[in-house]
Amino acid sequence: MLVKSGTPIVLLGYHFYYNNLLTKLSLFEPYITVLKTPQRDSPSTEFEATDSQAIGLKCLVGKTGNKRFLFRYTLNQRKQSIGLGRFGDINVSDARKLAQKYRMALNEGINPKVDRNCPTRLTIDEFFQQHYLPSIKKRKKSWRDDVYRYDTHIAPKFGSMLFQDLRTIDVQQVHLKMTDTINKYGNLYAPATANQVLMIFKSMTKYAIDLGVIDKNICKPVKLFRLNNARTRFLTTFEIKRLLKACREYSNKTIAAHIAILALTGLRCGEAFNIKVKDIDIKKRVIFIPMTKNGGSRVVYITDMMLSFIANVPLKPDNPYLFAGRVKGQPLRSTRKTFFKLLKRAQVNSDGICQHSLRHSVASNLASENVSLRIIQEQLSHRSIISTQRYTKVNTESMRQTSETLSNMFS
Numbered sequence: 097m098l099v100k101s102g103t104p105i106v107l108l109g110y111h112f113y114y115n116n117l118l119t120k121l122s123l124f125e126p127y128i129t130v131l132k133t134p135q136r137d138s139p140s141t142e143f144e145a146t147d148s149q150a151i152g153l154k155c156l157v158g159k160t161g162n163k164r165f166l167f168r169y170t171l172n173q174r175k176q177s178i179g180l181g182r183f184g185d186i187n188v189s190d191a192r193k194l195a196q197k198y199r200m201a202l203n204e205g206i207n208p209k210v211d212r213n214c215p216t217r218l219t220i221d222e223f224f225q226q227h228y229l230p231s232i233k234k235r236k237k238s239w240r241d242d243v244y245r246y247d248t249h250i251a252p253k254f255g256s257m258l259f260q261d262l263r264t265i266d267v268q269q270v271h272l273k274m275t276d277t278i279n280k281y282g283n284l285y286a287p288a289t290a291n292q293v294l295m296i297f298k299s300m301t302k303y304a305i306d307l308g309v310i311d312k313n314i315c316k317p318v319k320l321f322r323l324n325n326a327r328t329r330f331l332t333t334f335e336i337k338r339l340l341k342a343c344r345e346y347s348n349k350t351i352a353a354h355i356a357i358l359a360l361t362g363l364r365c366g367e368a369f370n371i372k373v374k375d376i377d378i379k380k381r382v383i384f385i386p387m388t389k390n391g392g393s394r395v396v397y398i399t400d401m402m403l404s405f406i407a408n409v410p411l412k413p414d415n416p417y418l419f420a421g422r423v424k425g426q427p428l429r430s431t432r433k434t435f436f437k438l439l440k441r442a443q444v445n446s447d448g449i450c451q452h453s454l455r456h457s458v459a460s461n462l463a464s465e466n467v468s469l470r471i472i473q474e475q476l477s478h479r480s481i482i483s484t485q486r487y488t489k490v491n492t493e494s495m496r497q498t499s500e501t502l503s504n505m506f507s
Contacts, residue, residue, distance in 0.1 A: 111340030153195040221256065355434065361396050362455045373411060432451055
């Protein structure tokens with residue numbers, strides 16, 4: 097149903113106004129599920145629904161569709177609020193109980209924010225372990241990467257600090273100094289890595305606001321580094337051949353096969369790690385990828401060369417994954433260290449190269465062979481062909497031939 101801003105809507109006997117103006121309604125899960133996001137041209141960043149049962153309980157809907165509960169109150173003529181959690185992580189019944197608990201504290205002259213039972217005195221490490229980590233485990237496949245970055249870059253310096261004491265300048269200094277810091281491989285951290293750490297700060301801060309641990313988004317002023325997403329360094333077909341030779345000769349056939357599959361398919365690292373034995377159909381020569389970064393599934397076709405690597409992978413009876421890790425029932429976590437070791441053995445210059453460069457190399461080498469962008473897009477499972485164009489830089493010889501062709505046209 098289309099309605100204009102400010103038009104009243106009747107929902108099972110309760111009136112509320114779509115967009116900014118709103119009267120009270122009894123909040124139930126079905127109501128919250130269908131609440132619309134604010135229009136993009138709306139001056140309001142969030143649409144607010146007020147519960148008629150628990151005084152001060154609100155449900156806010158952001159422009160991205162995120163829904164969160166909030167308890168608003170006034171104390172000493174000052175308006176204040178406490179985040180109760182995201183819809184999905186907390187239900188209406190629990191949100192009401194919290195709101196009623198805080199209302200009772202107010203009636204006794206106690207500010208809920210400084211109540212000992214309110215989690216405003218959490219350290220950053222306590223918040224990460226008790227609240228943030230359980231949340232991202234439910235919604236992020238790459239949560240282990242966040243744990244590694246938190247343990248490496250955030251916890252050592254800020255883990256014991258109260259979250260409410262964290263300042264904008266603290267976050268900014270971590271972000272800026274990372275690009276001047278040497279990593280364990282002897283290289284400076286890339287701006288993209290610094291951005292990933294900053295995004296953990298930003299995500300934790302937003303969640304802490306939702307839960308009422310802090311009031312202000314201190315990370316908002318800190319801007320991500322602008323990245324040049326156009327890829328310029330990729331492995332040539334000659335370099336890929338030498339890398340594959342090094343993979344064949346490497347003793348750990350599981351790790352070697354993982355790296356080889358990346359080079360031969362353009363799969364993302366995580367997609368390859370999560371291949372299960374049951375997803376491989378040798379008879380039909382296909383690998384089924386049930387979930388990609390874009391949220392869909394796809395099929396990768398097995399060549400004889402790919403099969404020669406897959407056939408040498410030792411399978412574990414208690415592990416469903418093709419590339420089984422040391423932990424029972426889990427896949428490999430990383431092959432990055434071995435990747436650089438094999439590049440060295442293959443006498444391939446690793447400057448400007450990372451494992452994701454194998455995906456880039458697949459696209460660039462296919463483009464050099466005049467494979468259409470549309471086919472390359474399908475091979476890489478890109479939702480948009482614009483993403484594919486970032487990877488398909490033609491090689492020097494192709495550019496030289498193009499220049500010769502232009503000159504010959506006018507000679």
